[in-house]
Amino acid sequence: MYPIHATIKKLLDEEWFEEAMTRIAELGEKRDQSSVEFLIDILVESQNTLVRNEVAIALKDIGDNRAVCPLIEALSNAEMRKSRGTLLYAMEDMQYEAYIEIIVALIGDANLEVRLQSFLLFEKVADKLSEQQKMICKNVILQFKAVSANANEMLDEALDLLRN
Incomplete structure (x- = not known):
């Protein structure tokens, strides 16, 4: 384990969250590829919303696609509900197209930040999707609109992006 990782782990164990988040942010700013797995472990294990959000931002700064799957899994975790907007934001410059159906479903979320981030991710790749992905996304959106009170203009x- 790298010394900085041990320091962050100790800070988290002792609940010195602000100092831990400062060190986590430094890993992101340095774009430290060797810290991706370490950060993913914190993302999965931490019960602190602010720490998870800082980890997601550090992963975004690093930009390593290894983070996509754990970020997607975190979106489905009820305990991480308050972090969804940040988790989506973290994937902005990553290759998340394989999970677009999960992201599209969040365009109907009750939280405005989650709706906006998921729409922005979808908009960014809509023209690059396979016909099968477009069909799946269309079905997800139509099903959501049919059963939800949270239907919105996004x-x-x-749907318009899928028609083009």
Whole structure:
């Protein structure tokens, strides 16, 4: 384990969250590829929303695609509900297209930040999706609109992107 990782782990164990988040941010700023797995472990294990958000931002700064799958899994974790907007934001410059159906479903989320981030991710790749992915996304959106009180104009815009 790298010394900085041991320091962060100790700070988290002792609940010195602000100092730990400062060190986590430094890993992101340095774009430290060797810290990706360490950060993913914190993302999965931490119960602190602010720490998880800082980890997601550090992973975004590093930009390593190894983080995509854990970020997607975190979106499905009920304990990470308050971090969804940040988790989506973290994937902005990564290759998340394989999980687009999960992201598209969040365009109908009750939280505005989550809706916006998921729509922005979808909009960024809509023209690059396979026909099968487009069909799946369209079905996800239509099903959501049919059963949800949270239907919004972004869902209609997403459908428009699929028609082009």
